Amino acid sequence: MSLSEPKPGAHLELLKSLSSAVPKGLKVERERRIFVNRNLRMDEIDLIGFDMDYTLALYNQKNLEGLSIKCTLDKLIKQRGYPEDILKLKYDPLFAVRGLVVDRKHGNIFKMDRYGHVGRVFHGKRPLGKEERHLLYRTERIRLSLPRYAWIDTLFALPEAVMYAAIIDFLEARGDKIHYSQLWQDIRDSIDEAHRDESMKRIIKANLSDYITRDPELAPTLHKFRSSGRRLFLLTNSAWDYTEAVMHYLLDGSLPTYTTWRSYFDIIIVSGAKPGFFTERKPFIEVDPATGASRGSLEEGAQFVRNRVYQGGNIQDFETAAGAGKDRVLYIGDHIYGDMLRAKKSSVWRTAMILQELELEIRQYERFKDRLNRLESLERQLLRDESDVSYQQLLLKEVQKLEGGGHDADLVEAAKREAKHRLDDLRASLKAVAEEMEAIEGEVDSAFNPYWGAIFREGAENSRFGQQVDDYACVYTSRVSNFLSYSPLRYFRSPRDHMPHELV
Numbered sequence: 311m312s313l314s315e316p317k318p319g320a321h322l323e324l325l326k327s328l329s330s331a332v333p334k335g336l337k338v339e340r341e342r343r344i345f346v347n348r349n350l351r352m353d354e355i356d357l358i359g360f361d362m363d364y365t366l367a368l369y370n371q372k373n374l375e376g377l378s379i380k381c382t383l384d385k386l387i388k389q390r391g392y393p394e395d396i397l398k399l400k401y402d403p404l405f406a407v408r409g410l411v412v413d414r415k416h417g418n419i420f421k422m423d424r425y426g427h428v429g430r431v432f433h434g435k436r437p438l439g440k441e442e443r444h445l446l447y448r449t450e451r452i453r454l455s456l457p458r459y460a461w462i463d464t465l466f467a468l469p470e471a472v473m474y475a476a477i478i479d480f481l482e483a484r485g486d487k488i489h490y491s492q493l494w495q496d497i498r499d500s501i502d503e504a505h506r507d508e509s510m511k512r513i514i515k516a517n518l519s520d521y522i523t524r525d526p527e528l529a530p531t532l533h534k535f536r537s538s539g540r541r542l543f544l545l546t547n548s549a550w551d552y553t554e555a556v557m558h559y560l561l562d563g564s565l566p567t568y569t570t571w572r573s574y575f576d577i578i579i580v581s582g583a584k585p586g587f588f589t590e591r592k593p594f595i596e597v598d599p600a601t602g603a604s605r606g607s608l609e610e611g612a613q614f615v616r617n618r619v620y621q622g623g624n625i626q627d628f629e630t631a632a633g634a635g636k637d638r639v640l641y642i643g644d645h646i647y648g649d650m651l652r653a654k655k656s657s658v659w660r661t662a663m664i665l666q667e668l669e670l671e672i673r674q675y676e677r678f679k680d681r682l683n684r685l686e687s688l689e690r691q692l693l694r695d696e697s698d699v700s701y702q703q704l705l706l707k708e709v710q711k712l713e714g715g716g717h718d719a720d721l722v723e724a725a726k727r728e729a730k731h732r733l734d735d736l737r738a739s740l741k742a743v744a745e746e747m748e749a750i751e752g753e754v755d756s757a758f759n760p761y762w763g764a765i766f767r768e769g770a771e772n773s774r775f776g777q778q779v780d781d782y783a784c785v786y787t788s789r790v791s792n793f794l795s796y797s798p799l800r801y802f803r804s805p806r807d808h809m810p811h812e813l814v
């Protein structure tokens with residue numbers, strides 16, 4: 311044995327001494343985890359794309375909503391003749407969550423479950439009772455594609471619902487006759503104008519730290535992807551000047567090896583016009599980063615050049631110019647329709663959805679773990695009690711058939727009393743269970759959101775929004791930097807799904 315040769319078994323000692331330095335298993339805080347709907351093998355991904363707003367750039371929702379409301383009210387008063395008193399109303403940001411539907415015909419806002427059943431409904435901020443709800447929304451199938459309905463599916467759109475409800479309450483309290491559909495249109499047009507005429511963006515650009523949260527783990531996350539050989543691209547609907555300001559704020563100066571934010575990305579596309587990007591054939595136009603002026607369109611068959619900026623475009627030309635595509639692309643975005651659904655329906659791109667609300671929802675699930683477990687056991691008891699009630703009812707009927715049939719009348723009478731007695735007991739228990747369930751549901755719901763409950767649930771089902779996340783996002787998580795805790799080669803596996811009959 312030479313001197314340099316280690317003792318037999320020394321390698322085991324070495325491993326043992328190192329084991330305390332390496333944590334066993336991946337322990338990522340629950341609220342920062344990546345959740346998997348469909349298996350995703352990161353080693354099979356070549357290109358990773360990012361949306362900007364609400365994906366790379368996490369907005370301070372409270373400040374941004376305040377600004378949207380201010381700009382919109384300003385336009386409603388000055389350009390559409392609404393009374394100045396609407397400035398004094400209380401606009402409660404909790405009143406809107408993603409996934410709500412506005413019924414422009416009746417001035418109502420509601421939340422649906424995954425089967426399209428309407429759950430909670432508010433008119434202004436008044437909840438509708440069961441009868442009113444049934445009459446309006448349970449007599450025929452709701453067709454959300456009708457212009458009567460508007461779907462609140464982005465965080466940008468939440469203030470619209472908040473204003474709609476508050477202004478309806480205000481105008482109705484004054485005794486005004488409201489054209490609900492027109493009010494909705496006025497709010498929509500005013501907010502669109504505020505976006506278009508740059509009145510909002512100018513203020514955001516001048517005060518970025520008030521509106522956007524800088525995530526110190528974002529740059530290391532992008533760097534980790536790049537170090538593992540992935541190419542990264544930015545595909546945003548925002549225009550070049552706004553993109554440049556926001557991305558500069560988010561990334562410049564974070565890591566010394568990257569001179570500007572643009573060095574993190576191999577391809578930069580602004581004014582992407584999603585969802586049209588996935589369905590139309592607009593050309594790519596090169597943009598001069600210094601002036602924002604057009605440098606002409608990308609020639610057919612040409613490849614994207616690093617450090618250049620493109621605008622517009624479409625998915626087919628993208629895959630040619632990027633030299634990669636199909637299911638080797640992972641696109642990370644926050645918009646269920648423009649980023650997830652369209653990408654999934656028009657291509658085989660893999661998708662990751664960023665849901666800023668997830669962290670708060672998960673904290674509430676943890677907080678109410680015991681109550682939720684109790685709810686489940688009550689649900690099981692409810693099923694048992696219900697089946698016992700039907701059994702006792704049948705039994706009672708059988709006893710009643712014996713009456714006057716030549717049996718001992720006292721005996722039959724005693725059996726009847728006993729069966730009735732049991733039935734009463736069971737009904738009382740059933741009522742108590744139902745009441746306790748209702749109380750727990752109310753308590754848990756109002757902790758999530760006093761008006762709407764959990765975003766991803768409606769009653770005992772997934773909400774329509776929750777179901778769409780399930781249908782169109784391969785994985786979902788609360789922020790892009792959550793990927794930092796995972797290997798860039800990770801095989802994200804979905805939990806095995808069961809149909810009801812498979813559960814034993």
Ligand SMILES: [Mg+2]
Nearest residue numbers: 361363364644
């Ligand atoms: Mg976005």
